[in-house]
Amino acid sequence: MRLDPIFKPEAVAVVGASRTEGKLGYTVLRNIKEGFKGRIYPVNPKADEILGLKCYSSIEEIPDRIDLAVILVPHSSVIDAIRSCAKKGARGFVVISGGFREAGREDLEKELVNEVRKAGGRLIGPNCQGINNPHMGLCASWPFIGKPGPIAIISQSGTIGAYMEMNCEFLGISKFVALGNKADVDEIDLLEYLADDQDTKVVSLYIEGTKNGRRFMDAVEKCSRRKPVVILKGGITEAGRESIKSHTGTLAGRDEVYDAAFRKAGAIRASNLEEFLDFTIALSFYGPRKIEEVVVITSSGGCGILASDAIETRGMRLMRLDGKVEKLREEMPDFVVLRNPLDLTGSAYAELYDKAMEIIGDADAYLLIFGDPIPGAFDVVRKHKEKNIFVSYLGGGDVEKEEVEKFRNAGFPVFPTPERAVNAMYAVRSYWRMLNKG
């Protein structure tokens, strides 16, 4: 694969490495050094050594072949750097430096792409927040995110990408790519690459527009058949589209067109940043699941009602407990309200959730709502891990934060409100339905 030199290099040059803490040339080198097991060549004419690594005064001095060049020098020096790195064998280029199309220098950007093509290489950027592949320990980006896992994030916005990385790290990241100006590699190339990537189980994509709508939708469709593609699209309004023009210069089409196309292509579309995160987390953890009937077990009657509303609104149903009520009546304390949602009331304790699931048994999905500080919640969920359990843990106090932390450390998602848990469930169900529609 022609993107392998970018994501799976054996040797990396950091052109524009810096000794000054706070500068990107320092941060990126430090983040690569943190996890990367291959060879690292910092290039800086003024330094002999940075962060304990021998530093080279020019690319020419690098004594061995390189695969990937991460470039942070001023825009006027980028093309020379590409040329020199290509001579050293580099076929992967990540240009973090700005000063190209976004600054009115289309000419320089064209020249840059030509140089990369001449070398037979591929380019991420320019004007981007870099890439990350935790499976290789290669964080050529910021902040440092080290935990490998199933989630690939492609983002036209560095900040949105970093936000996703940080909040998904507890499940682990397979790839992160900040698209920047996408002068060469774009979302289409990446969807094609990630569709085949064994480490990636879900692709999460923030875009503002695409140059080739038809090819993009084909790529989404092909990738979606193998793994869920969650999309957040910026510029759904006229105001948003106006803002896009100055952000990445992309011309974004009308939203209705995108919406129909996304649906046809099988993408799971998020309508805001929070949903983007929730959908990504849910699809990564649960994968596709057939969910028509849900069992809700709650310590809060009110939250059970909010969950019931959300379940029906999202096209699912509460499972009938008819055959189980007798047994529940025998085994549960008197204060439990014997229906679905099963209301354990404020007197709830962890063992009651356990017992209820033992009795009720199989269900398409469980929603467990911990509305009060309930110690042991995590142990119960872990015990029933073969069941399809979604968890909402209402927070605010220290006990709750501590218990939620236990879930998070074990890589188990917790949603802060019943409605967000049901929304996550809906994404999981939508992907199953997409796969099984014909």
Added chain:
Amino acid sequence: MRLDPIFKPEAVAVVGASRTEGKLGYTVLRNIKEGFKGRIYPVNPKADEILGLKCYSSIEEIPDRIDLAVILVPHSSVIDAIRSCAKKGARGFVVISGGFREAGREDLEKELVNEVRKAGGRLIGPNCQGINNPHMGLCASWPFIGKPGPIAIISQSGTIGAYMEMNCEFLGISKFVALGNKADVDEIDLLEYLADDQDTKVVSLYIEGTKNGRRFMDAVEKCSRRKPVVILKGGITEAGRESIKSHTGTLAGRDEVYDAAFRKAGAIRASNLEEFLDFTIALSFYGPRKIEEVVVITSSGGCGILASDAIETRGMRLMRLDGKVEKLREEMPDFVVLRNPLDLTGSAYAELYDKAMEIIGDADAYLLIFGDPIPGAFDVVRKHKEKNIFVSYLGGGDVEKEEVEKFRNAGFPVFPTPERAVNAMYAVRSYWRMLNKG
């Protein structure tokens, strides 16, 4: 006011106080003792002293007049307790004990109400999570919430009420009432009371249904003219209404009816728990504001686009910066994108937000998006506190958490995504429009 003995007592009896940590009779006594400056009389036949307070073996033994009785004894003893407390002068009754209508004992509940009426008193509950008035240091509920402030929370669900209290405490609470079975005092009485309450600047109400729709809507309308009433209504679907029957036995009408009535009455309606919280926080902090044109200043182009989309979707506009662009061009660094959203890019630092607001000056509202860890963010916002600033601080890392904590400690709301900040702005604008529609 006949509810004053409940919210502003000079002396409180806690009937069913307990020595056992973990029991409600202990927790409630401890929480009252934590802040209440008046006289406290724990009643427990088996204890001489609890938490350093002299304990009385019977209500009759209490040596002085009481105003409020907080009752936690088993249901069969509640009516006797009411009668004895009434003889001691109590006119306020908060019955936390369950075992009444929700357990099929309508008869007992009727008797309870009769006893309260005979005494000329008013009753909160039974089967509820108590009340809190931080302005009196009177937390006859749990968890302990001590900070006085402008937010009144009335909730048919103890858990939802407690969730709101915990997450609104940084702004301060004026009153909290868990309605429970609302055998006597209901949401109508409380809306009437809180409309006149000087400590309360916003009323936040979670309900599942109401016995008298017309009177309820009148109360909402009257209260809304003085202060915003934020409502979350459980049971908007058939599934939700079925769940309500077993939660509080309330018959809930169809949602369309409620929705039209809420609008007419001027309520600010939230559609889920998270929005309930955001709207309450926003209206408490900002009050009504005329917001048509918004200035967005962001460190993230992508977040600026999401904000633009949200602003247009919610019926507002981006303010044109025409007259200010020249000055901005002179004063801001080259990397800043000179339009609205003003994109300070990843190179943003706190002083740029400051300078931009100095130059742009008055606006209906500012949305400041801190997409990266930006130290000093809080200081800039504080400096421009006379402006109508909404803040979104994208989180995930430790630096962000620390900066967000600074805002929170100063009682300044921070929204976790641009869309949630815009949604909060929308609530503030909706209330202004409601007040100024005719």
